[in-house]
Amino acid sequence: MKRSVLELWVGIFVVLGVAALLFLSFRVASGGSDSNSGDSYTVTASFNDIGGLKVKAPVKSAGVVVGRVTGVVLDPKDYRAKVSMQLQKQYQFSTDTSAQILTSGILGEQYIGLMQGAEEEHLxxxxxxxxxxxxxxxxxLIGKFMTSFAEKNAGDAEAPAK
Incomplete structure (x- = not known):
């Protein structure tokens, strides 16, 4: 009798553990964003190359997350990547703000970094x-380095010996 009660409690504990893992998995997969669209505004920026930038990537300013990437499309007119970003309303950026795609560490995730401008008018x-x-x-970058290295070595080989 005691053994079946113990097995029942172990079973309940295992089910609760699996439920907690599922909840956390879904929470992480959805981005865990608690902000609603009323507390944010959307801006766009066009880039020639976005590398590995993905939807839901962070948008940071001075290392602080101020928004998320909400969409990436190829503009059929100029064949540039058009990135949509949802920024939190509490962070107001000027109209001459610059955006660049950066990487966390050497091989980390890519994100958009915003640098505040000097204009008084806001986005x-x-x-x-x-x-x-x-x-x-x-x-x-590696390709450019290898090309310049090969050209330098070819130039050294062609130089006359003294």
Whole structure:
């Protein structure tokens, strides 16, 4: 009799543990965003190369998360990536704010970094950020390094010996 009661409690404990893991998994998968759209505004920015930037990536200013990426589409007119960002209303950025795609660490996640400008007029819902810097793609940097290294070695080989 005592054994069946013990097994019942172990079973209940296991079920509660699995339920807690499922809850946390769904919470993490949904981004855990508690902000509603009434407390935010949407802005866009266009980039030539966004690297591995994904929807729900953070938007940071001075290292503080001030919003999230809500959409990434290719503009069929100029073939640039158009990124939509939802920023928290408590953070008001000027119309000359610049946006750049940065990476956390060497191989970390990519995010958008905003740098405040000097204008007094603020971005409004639907505004566009004109000053942008593209992502630095590691493969492209390595390719440029290897090309310049090969050209330098070829130039050294062709130089006459003294």
């Amino acid at each position: 409004a819902n639907g505004s566009n950020i004109d000053l942008t810097s593209d992502a630095l793609v590691l493969e492209q």
